[in-house]
Amino acid sequence: MRESFLFVINPNSGTTLGREAGQMATLLEKKAKEAGYEAECVITEAKGHATELAAVASAHKQFDTIVAVGGDGTVNEVARALLHSGTALGILPLGSGNGLARHLGIPLTLPAALDHLWKSVSVTIDSATLNFQPFFCVAGLGFDAYVSQLFGKQSQRGWDTYVKVSMKAYLDYLPQRLKIEGQDAEIFSLSFANAGQFGNNAWVAPHADLADGLLEVCTVTPFPKWFGTALAFQLFTKNLRTSTYVAYQSLTSLVVETKHPALVHYDGEPWQLETNRIEVNIVPQSLRVRG
Numbered sequence: 272m273r274e275s276f277l278f279v280i281n282p283n284s285g286t287t288l289g290r291e292a293g294q295m296a297t298l299l300e301k302k303a304k305e306a307g308y309e310a311e312c313v314i315t316e317a318k319g320h321a322t323e324l325a326a327v328a329s330a331h332k333q334f335d336t337i338v339a340v341g342g343d344g345t346v347n348e349v350a351r352a353l354l355h356s357g358t359a360l361g362i363l364p365l366g367s368g369n370g371l372a373r374h375l376g377i378p379l380t381l382p383a384a385l386d387h388l389w390k391s392v393s394v395t396i397d398s399a400t401l402n403f404q405p406f407f408c409v410a411g412l413g414f415d416a417y418v419s420q421l422f423g424k425q426s427q428r429g430w431d432t433y434v435k436v437s438m439k440a441y442l443d444y445l446p447q448r449l450k451i452e453g454q455d456a457e458i459f460s461l462s463f464a465n466a467g468q469f470g471n472n473a474w475v476a477p478h479a480d481l482a483d484g485l486l487e488v489c490t491v492t493p494f495p496k497w498f499g500t501a502l503a504f505q506l507f508t509k510n511l512r513t514s515t516y517v518a519y520q521s522l523t524s525l526v527v528e529t530k531h532p533a534l535v536h537y538d539g540e541p542w543q544l545e546t547n548r549i550e551v552n553i554v555p556q557s558l559r560v561r562g
């Protein structure tokens with residue numbers, strides 16, 4: 272039997288899909304056929320739709336691989352439907368940040384990413400949960416959650432919007448007091464990294480390993496405003512570990528208590544909690560990915 276792929280296309284991802292999603296579907300079906308595979312495409316109609324589509328296809332064992340065509344939000348929506356299933360996740364990284372794809376070394380141009388997809392084999396990786404919400408790349412609270420909330424409100428996506436939004440967020444963001452495993456702490460940000468980067472090569476935990484059964488917990492403590500540029504440089508050059516304001520722990524679970532229900536993010540998706548308690552857990556060896 273020929274190998275089969277379902278492409279789940281999010282027209283809202285990145286800056287290139289949009290009204291071109293229909294053309295993308297036609298192109299992907301043609302390319303798959305030329306390469307000797309069975310393929311179907313579906314275009315999502317709303318937030319959460321990718322999970323429904325992937326869950327139905329996976330339950331009926333209709334396809335060997337379900338490919339998220341979009342960014343980390345799309346990857347999250349498809350991947351959560353494939354947890355502990357026999358169906359593998361594929362990624363065509365057409366989002367804004369593409370953190371998991373970049374960590375996995377998936378090329379960012381469509382022809383190269385497709386070529387990579389056909390040739391790749393599946394590996395089993397860990398996922399994680401934040402208050403039972405699955406994530407695959409990075410989740411957290413503090414500055415990054417604030418940026419994800421502001422980014423989610425923009426009409427344009429893409430790298431330029433990330434930069435604009437991050438700079439605005441930096442000017443008015445205030446550090447938070449909370450308890451990490453019962454210990455008082457003040458944080459600029461607290462990240463739970465399954466993969467090494469947020470996306471756009473912002474390496475929050477370059478040493479993160481997707482299959483080691485551990486989360487890399489990265490605490491950034493408050494720093495003088497003038498140090499922001501140096502910290503950003505360390506983030507983009509995989510040198511955050513050298514900063515005096517950064518500490519790492521490798522953990523399987525963690526409990527954080529906040530004064531007020533916190534704004535968090537999971538794979539860049541903002542989420543306003545209704546509880547003061549945050550529990551993060553690793554879920555070892557839970558997802559098959561074409562890497």
Ligand SMILES: Nc1ncnc2c1ncn2[C@@H]1O[C@H](COP(=O)(O)OP(=O)(O)OP(=O)(O)O)[C@@H](O)[C@H]1O
Pocket residue numbers: 281282283284285286314315316317318319320341342343344345346348365366367368369370428429470538539540
């Ligand atoms: N048809 C749709 N209409 C509107 N929003 C959608 C639709 N399908 C999915 N979404 C939502 O679009 C959002 C953005 O998708 P995604 O995260 O893939 O792109 P991105 O933010 O540009 O990339 P990245 O997360 O890599 O930075 C997600 O919150 C997803 O739930």
